[in-house]
Amino acid sequence: MSSAEPTPFSTHQIDLAALLETYGSPLYAYDGATIRRKAGELKQAFDGIDLKIKYACKANTNLAILRLMREIGVELDVVSPGELEMGMIAGYNASQITFTPSGVPFEEVRSAVDAGAIVNVDSIPLLEWFGQTYGNTKPCLIRIKPNVAAGGNAKIMTAHADSKFGISVLMLDEVLEVVKKYDIKIVGLHQHTGSDIKDAEPFLKVADILFEAAKRFPDLEIIDLGGGFKVSYLPGDHVTDMELLGKNISERFNTFCNEYGRKLQLWFEPGKFLVSESGFLLVKTTVVKEDPARNFVHVDSGLNHLIRPMMYGSYHHILNISNPGGPLKTYNVVGYICETDTFATDRELPEVRQGDVLAFLNAGAYGFTMSSNYNARLRPAEVLVDNGNARLVRRRETLEDLLKTQMDI
Numbered sequence: 001m002s003s004a005e006p007t008p009f010s011t012h013q014i015d016l017a018a019l020l021e022t023y024g025s026p027l028y029a030y031d032g033a034t035i036r037r038k039a040g041e042l043k044q045a046f047d048g049i050d051l052k053i054k055y056a057c058k059a060n061t062n063l064a065i066l067r068l069m070r071e072i073g074v075e076l077d078v079v080s081p082g083e084l085e086m087g088m089i090a091g092y093n094a095s096q097i098t099f100t101p102s103g104v105p106f107e108e109v110r111s112a113v114d115a116g117a118i119v120n121v122d123s124i125p126l127l128e129w130f131g132q133t134y135g136n137t138k139p140c141l142i143r144i145k146p147n148v149a150a151g152g153n154a155k156i157m158t159a160h161a162d163s164k165f166g167i168s169v170l171m172l173d174e175v176l177e178v179v180k181k182y183d184i185k186i187v188g189l190h191q192h193t194g195s196d197i198k199d200a201e202p203f204l205k206v207a208d209i210l211f212e213a214a215k216r217f218p219d220l221e222i223i224d225l226g227g228g229f230k231v232s233y234l235p236g237d238h239v240t241d242m243e244l245l246g247k248n249i250s251e252r253f254n255t256f257c258n259e260y261g262r263k264l265q266l267w268f269e270p271g272k273f274l275v276s277e278s279g280f281l282l283v284k285t286t287v288v289k290e291d292p293a294r295n296f297v298h299v300d301s302g303l304n305h306l307i308r309p310m311m312y313g314s315y316h317h318i319l320n321i322s323n324p325g326g327p328l329k330t331y332n333v334v335g336y337i338c339e340t341d342t343f344a345t346d347r348e349l350p351e352v353r354q355g356d357v358l359a360f361l362n363a364g365a366y367g368f369t370m371s372s373n374y375n376a377r378l379r380p381a382e383v384l385v386d387n388g389n390a391r392l393v394r395r396r397e398t399l400e401d402l403l404k405t406q407m408d409i
């Protein structure tokens with residue numbers, strides 16, 4: 001290991017142009033080394049704490065990524081039976097998987113519990129059902145809504161009072177009533193505040209709320225503080241200072257454990273933090289339109305492959321791989337979907353020519369997993385570069401894939 005901590009904007013050691021040449025366009029490419037480095041950073045920051053990392057795999061469920069996570073000792077947080085199944089196909093034991101549902105049919109909870117996963121109960125009716133169904137025979141965690149507003153924007157805040165997620169911390173009396181009625185075994189309290197949280201302060205605030213609530217549950221083994229760590233989107237961006245955050249939360253956590261009278265496990269469920277910076281969406285420039293109003297760069301991809309800019313207004317840094325030293329010009333980079341489909345507005349890029357390869361950064365999280373077949377477009381292939389090897393980990397879709405659920409062909 002080199003001593004200097006590389007920044008995400010100088011370390012894409014993988015040869016993006018060569019990958020596109022080999023596997024075609026558009027293409028999702030992931031750098032395994034980045035995932036390993038990010039997981040290492042998190043573990044390092046909580047050195048001395050009984051820490052478990054539960055990768056929130058909705059960010060990226062490629063089985064090769066799940067297998068890599070498993071290899072480096074990272075467990076899983078899933079939000080659906082499909083994700084649970086994929087985790088098990090990737091080799092996880094169900095006991096290493098947490099199911100964190102959001103108002104799902106109770107039968108989904110039953111199948112997860114019967115498979116051996118542990119559940120984050122997110123409503124009083126589900127808690128009732130859980131008690132009636134399992135009594136004290138199965139452990140569960142409770143998802144608390146701490147009524148704290150934090151996160152990058154309103155669409156990705158999940159712990160404010162108006163959020164649909166979890167059981168309000170103001171309803172603890174009711175929770176305890178149900179727990180008592182069925183003798184339910186609550187082994188952990190969970191919360192997930194939102195995404196793109198930079199500072200330790202919101203984590204400490206919700207941690208304190210959870211610690212306070214925890215005093216009312218005598219059999220806890222786990223405090224689960226969710227995910228949401230901010231990653232860098234821009235060169236020089238302010239990101240979560242993991243070392244400082246680790247130090248601050250560890251201190252508070254140790255104090256809490258002393259008060260509680262027992263050492264507990266501390267869980268986090270990062271999605272973005274582990275995989276965002278590892279991923280690139282590589283596309284080709286189809287047309288450069290020098291319009292009187294604006295210069296448009298059209299590419300062979302769109303919101304069907306990467307919806308974050310249109311859905312959340314997310315910023316994805318763009319590199320012109322084919323002409324990195326070209327003179328800077330200002331462009332709108334747009335997709336081919338018949339719908340407003342803008343990746344970037346007024347973006348300065350080295351001059352873009354027809355056929356140039358562009359790379360969207362931070363495409364490892366919520367890229368492929370949020371993709372669709374809108375406009376009857378096919379999803380791209382995915383490639384993982386790990387231990388010096390590039391490997392196709394999902395083939396490009398074909399028209400047959402699109403037609404296979406249609407009955408009238």
Ligand SMILES: *Cc1c(COP(=O)(O)O)cnc(C)c1O
Binds near residue numbers: 077192196271272
């Ligand atoms: C989505 C999600 C996460 C991960 O959020 P990131 O911002 O990607 O870290 C963690 N926990 C739960 C319950 C989630 O739904």
